[in-house]
Amino acid sequence: MTADLHTHTTASDGTLTPTELVTAAHQCGLGLLAVTDHDTTAGVAEAQAAALGYGMQFLAGVELSAEGAPGKCHLLGLGIDPHHAPLVTTLATLSENRRQRNLKIIARLNALGVAITLEEVIALAPRGANIGRPHIAAVLLAKGVVTDLREAFTRYLADDAAAYVEKATLSPAEAIALVHEAGGLCFLAHPGLLKLAAHETHESRVRALAALGLDGIEAYYSSYSPADEARFLRLAEKYQLLVTGGSDFHGDNKPDVPLGIVRDGKPLARTLLPGPLLARAVG
Structure with a gap:
């Protein structure tokens, strides 16, 4: 086995x-x-x-x-x-913390001139997903902001990147x-x-x-x-x-x-x- x-x-x-x-x-x-x-x-x-x-x-x-x-x-x-x-x-508390973090990341992206909403992220994510950075990255890719998911993280979402927000843990x-x-x-x-x-x-x-x-x-x-x-x-x-x-x-x-x-x-x-x-x- x-x-x-x-x-x-x-x-x-x-x-x-x-x-x-x-x-x-x-x-x-x-x-x-x-x-x-x-x-x-x-x-x-x-x-x-x-x-x-x-x-x-x-x-x-x-x-x-x-x-x-x-x-x-x-x-x-x-x-x-x-x-x-x-x-x-x-886990329910962590999920709510994650939701608040997503809103802050999206606000930072908006401030950087990247037009993206939480509704767009939810719409593109699998049903029932615990929304997080990979789902935001997928929207950035779909909208042509980046050329691949790796770039989404390197430019915006990875630790210390432009739109990064610390996670409550x-x-x-x-x-x-x-x-x-x-x-x-x-x-x-x-x-x-x-x-x-x-x-x-x-x-x-x-x-x-x-x-x-x-x-x-x-x-x-x-x-x-x-x-x-x-x-x-x-x-x-x-x-x-x-x-x-x-x-x-x-x-x-x-x-x-x-x-x-x-x-x-x-x-x-x-x-x-x-x-x-x-x-x-x-x-």
Whole structure:
């Protein structure tokens, strides 16, 4: 059995619906899939039903943005209860914060002479999507303001770009605690992509998060080199952390990241995943 435990659907910034994603995963031969949309579990129920229909195993997940000591990061909650009341409430608050942020980004774009409205963004986005920067980028592309999505981010939407607005997030400690309260395990997503301060190393960041209760790290990831993978496996062993792995699939929003390609150009072998994580899989 093979697995991909980091994927996104139209519930956040992916381009496949939850059912379409699961169908594609089944066609890829995956036996275990996690849906980890940004700050929402809106696609989990549909994806789980589709996975069980194909006889696949499924992990309910979420990818939470976190900022504060020890620094900005993304955290994966895997094996969560998506109906856990505090989780549902917190995600609703984050969704409202995201809506306010979208309005501020659009206001900055307007001030820069870019004519765009929130209504245009909603109209172009998939139905039910948790609207964010990729959907704004799609409108910029459709209106000819930019020539591709990469330019939309580079010129306007990326961190420190002209229309960037900081995202309201949980602290790492809050995010880890929330995942635990919802019955899941919390993993540091794609540590190789962390933006570290001058005084930091990957090890110091992992050590600080481990002290907050982090369960593991995403030691297998679609863009890692063998050296990257070896480094994060060593850190996991040193700090007694579990490991997970995923492609970070987004569909057409990240066309260079195929579904199921996690390690050495292949899906992740289920045997590389820890028992406490597999025990939370449904199906």
